[in-house]
Amino acid sequence: MEERFDELVNGYIQYKAGVYQNFLDNSLTEQLRKRLELLHMQDELSPAGIGRGISKVYDLQIRSDKIYWIDKTSTDPAELELVNIVEEFISYLNRTCYTGINDYEMHYALYEPGSFYKRHLDQFKNNPGRKFTFIIYLNEDWKEEHGGHLAVYPDGGDDGRLILPAGGTSVFFKSDELEHDVQPATRPRMSIAGWLKRN
DSSP states (O other): HHHHHHHHHHHHHSSSEEEEESOOHHHHHHHHHHHHHHHHHTTTTEEOSSGGGOBBBOOOTOOOOOOEEEEOOOOHHHHHHHHHHHHHHHHHHHHOOOOOOEEEEEEEEEETTTTTTTEEOEEEEBBBTTTEEEEOOSSOOOOOGGBBBBEEETTSSSSSEEOEEEEEOOEEEEEOEEEEEOOOOOOOEEEEEEEEOOO
């Protein structure tokens, strides 16, 4: 995995967003996708909010995805493998980049066709704990015409770099630095969003 971690970090250093297209292999990507589909079928997903604590709000004009938080003590084999990868990545970052990460959180995200998340930063104004964001896409056979791109704005302007949410692809960036948005798609769009934290 270290080669993949290197690629993400180098992409972040050069472009403010690291992208690795085969971060997860096809088997694990499929298992996580099926897990999310099952959770959705069982009506376990919840509308995503904005902010945290008493300042948390739900505004469908800003974001319209549904989420399910992943328990770090999960016994699901695919989630357990994912947790191990994330913890290995944290160890790598602390060893090579002296990031001091000591916690993390992550959730599944499902965007129904037409759903979106407007341009934003991932770090809360009232809590600076989130240091880095990572996203892993779970979509099968995703094509440009399906839409649902992640747009990142490394220069702060209006011209975003578009990242296709193809299955297995991972994106890595600084939570308080990179504005980004999720564009509407023509089919259900599935991912895992996570944050590496320093508390």
